[in-house]
Amino acid sequence: MECKAVKGTRDFLPLQMQKRNYIFNTILNVYRQHGFLQIETPAMENLQTLMGKYGDEGDKLLFKILDSGMFLREEKIEEFANHIKASEVNKATKMIAEKGLRYDLTVPFARFVVNHQNDITFPFKRYQIQPVWRADRPQKGRYREFYQCDADIIGSDSLMNEVELLQIISEVFSKLKLNVAIKLNNRKILSAIAECLGKKDQITDITVAIDKLDKIGMENVLKELQDKGFSVEDCEKIKPILLINGTNKEKIESLAKIISCIEVGKKGLEELEYVLNKANNLGIENIDFDITLARGLNYYTGAIVEVKALDVEMGSITGGGRYDNLTGIFGLPNMSGVGISFGADRIYDCLEEKNLFPEDIATTTQVLFINFGEQEGDYCLKLAKQLRDNNISCEVYPDCAKLKKQMKYANDRNIPFVVLVGESEFQTKTPQIKNMTTGEQINIEEKDFAAYFLQ
RNA sequence: GUACUAUUAGUUCAGUUGGUUAGAACGUCGGAUUGUGGUUCCGAAGGUCGUCAGUUCGAAUCUGACAUGGUACCCCA
Numbered sequence: 001m002e003c004k005a006v007k008g009t010r011d012f013l014p015l016q017m018q019k020r021n022y023i024f025n026t027i028l029n030v031y032r033q034h035g036f037l038q039i040e041t042p043a044m045e046n047l048q049t050l051m052g053k054y055g056d057e058g059d060k061l062l063f064k065i066l067d068s069g070m071f072l073r074e075e076k077i078e079e080f081a082n083h084i085k086a087s088e089v090n091k092a093t094k095m096i097a098e099k100g101l102r103y104d105l106t107v108p109f110a111r112f113v114v115n116h117q118n119d120i121t122f123p124f125k126r127y128q129i130q131p132v133w134r135a136d137r138p139q140k141g142r143y144r145e146f147y148q149c150d151a152d153i154i155g156s157d158s159l160m161n162e163v164e165l166l167q168i169i170s171e172v173f174s175k176l177k178l179n180v181a182i183k184l185n186n187r188k189i190l191s192a193i194a195e196c197l198g199k200k201d202q203i204t205d206i207t208v209a210i211d212k213l214d215k216i217g218m219e220n221v222l223k224e225l226q227d228k229g230f231s232v233e234d235c236e237k238i239k240p241i242l243l244i245n246g247t248n249k250e251k252i253e254s255l256a257k258i259i260s261c262i263e264v265g266k267k268g269l270e271e272l273e274y275v276l277n278k279a280n281n282l283g284i285e286n287i288d289f290d291i292t293l294a295r296g297l298n299y300y301t302g303a304i305v306e307v308k309a310l311d312v313e314m315g316s317i318t319g320g321g322r323y324d325n326l327t328g329i330f331g332l333p334n335m336s337g338v339g340i341s342f343g344a345d346r347i348y349d350c351l352e353e354k355n356l357f358p359e360d361i362a363t364t365t366q367v368l369f370i371n372f373g374e375q376e377g378d379y380c381l382k383l384a385k386q387l388r389d390n391n392i393s394c395e396v397y398p399d400c401a402k403l404k405k406q407m408k409y410a411n412d413r414n415i416p417f418v419v420l421v422g423e424s425e426f427q428t429k430t431p432q433i434k435n436m437t438t439g440e441q442i443n444i445e446e447k448d449f450a451a452y453f454l455q
Numbered sequence: 456g457u458a459c460u461a462u463u464a465g466u467u468c469a470g471u472u473g474g475u476u477a478g479a480a481c482g483u484c485g486g487a488u489u490g491u492g493g494u495u496c497c498g499a500a501g502g503u504c505g506u507c508a509g510u511u512c513g514a515a516u517c518u519g520a521c522a523u524g525g526u527a528c529c530c531c532a
Binding site: 060208306316372418 | 524525
């Protein structure tokens with residue numbers, strides 16, 4: 001029988017879970033320190049909720065859930081077949097699937113806010129750590145099931161929120177000891193550039209193309225724009241914008257000369273400058289204004305941010321931005337929000353590559369009691385309770401197995417201390433403690449037992 | 456959707472122009488050592504060589520199709 005995990009999904013061994021929880025705990029502790037509240041939403045949403053929020057390509061990457069029961073009535077079979085023949089996959093799937101697995105946590109959150117608007121207090125700061133699913137071809141740093149760790153502030157258009165999220169990003173990666181570059185841009189600036197060219201409605205084409213500047217170079221970006229119907233003159237106008245470099249301040253000044261004549265451009269630059277200044281005042285230095293940062297999600301309207309690990313071949317490990325009207329689609333207009341999302345699985349891969357997990361990550365149980373028989377075992381159970389009452393995790397080996405086997409168990413489990421209570425220790429009530437790292441062994445009075453582990 | 460690459464023991468891999476009974480390391484289990492793990496020594500178990508078809512006296516090895524994994528493009532972020 002074929003039995004393995006679905007393509008692009010993975011099992012996690014206990015050691016991997018320790019490492020994953022280290023990441024999750026680091027992130028959620030920072031979130032909590034900033035006053036964010038946890039929520040969860042279901043793995044599946046109505047397709048109606050998900051479709052059309054991530055662009056055409058995004059719709060293709062949605063996992064759809066086949067309706068239960070007799071999902072295709074006889075009289076509908078021909079209609080269904082016709083859609084298939086015409087390659088109208090969307091129309092065909094609509095007939096047999098009404099649910100899908102969530103693609104990210106932001107869109108379900110928007111639905112959540114609309115549904116529960118009377119139960120939450122705005123500005124609402126929520127965090128959410130849950131898996132999402134994308135029917136992508138897996139490759140390095142790309143999975144079909146992966147965890148996002150989102151934090152959003154909705155119901156406030158203050159730029160202080162952007163600053164706080166940058167602070168969170170900075171705190172998390174400093175705690176994880178991962179060197180990163182934070183890239184910042186603003187959708188309003190990109191809109192202004194499009195408007196400058198008189199191509200307001202082609203902003204997506206522009207952003208998709210210039211986003212690739214790093215990867216494919218200036219020549220190919222311009223070529224791609226021309227393929228999309230931009231003229232040589234348009235390209236000549238874009239070129240100097242893409243060539244702008246220097247410090248953040250210099251870049252803002254250079255760009256201001258070109259786009260501040262456009263209202264939205266001026267606004268975008270002001271926002272960007274404000275956020276950069278406030279972040280710098282908080283000691284966050286590693287933020288770069290990156291004109292080519294676009295991010296594909298269509299719902300962003302203001303700040304956009306992306307984080308990449310330095311010296312690791314890996315796509316973005318954190319992303320986010322401001323969306324002014326995401327809840328509007330679900331019937332609650334004028335609700336601005338801004339959020340970020342840490343990609344836990346990619347962060348895991350970076351930490352693994354850089355060897356940045358703490359050394360004691362494999363240690364879970366602190367103390368193992370060796371089992372020498374029934375009466376010694378009973379005595380160990382009492383000692384174990386004493387340790388647990390002192391918040392020390394420990395376990396008693398369940399069988400009176402060979403000592404070698406029990407010791408090996410402690411060793412394999414990375415348990416730092418072993419307690420041996422054989423016949424003589426039992427008689428004298430002086431448990432023997434062995435330090436598995438140094439090999440040292442000492443006998444200790446029962447009354448001093450728990451205290452030994454508390455130093 | 457396109458391309459490249461791989462698939463042999465639990466894992467990582469070797470396997471000569473196609474030629475007898477397919478090997479190693481690590482891991483597992485047992486023993487040396489019935490109160491001491493991690494080191495050492497000895498031993499054992501473990502494989503339908505991804506599947507199907509073809510070429511051949513003979514296929515892990517050559518050919519084809521399919522399946523699965525990985526990588527890159529597209530795309531996503």
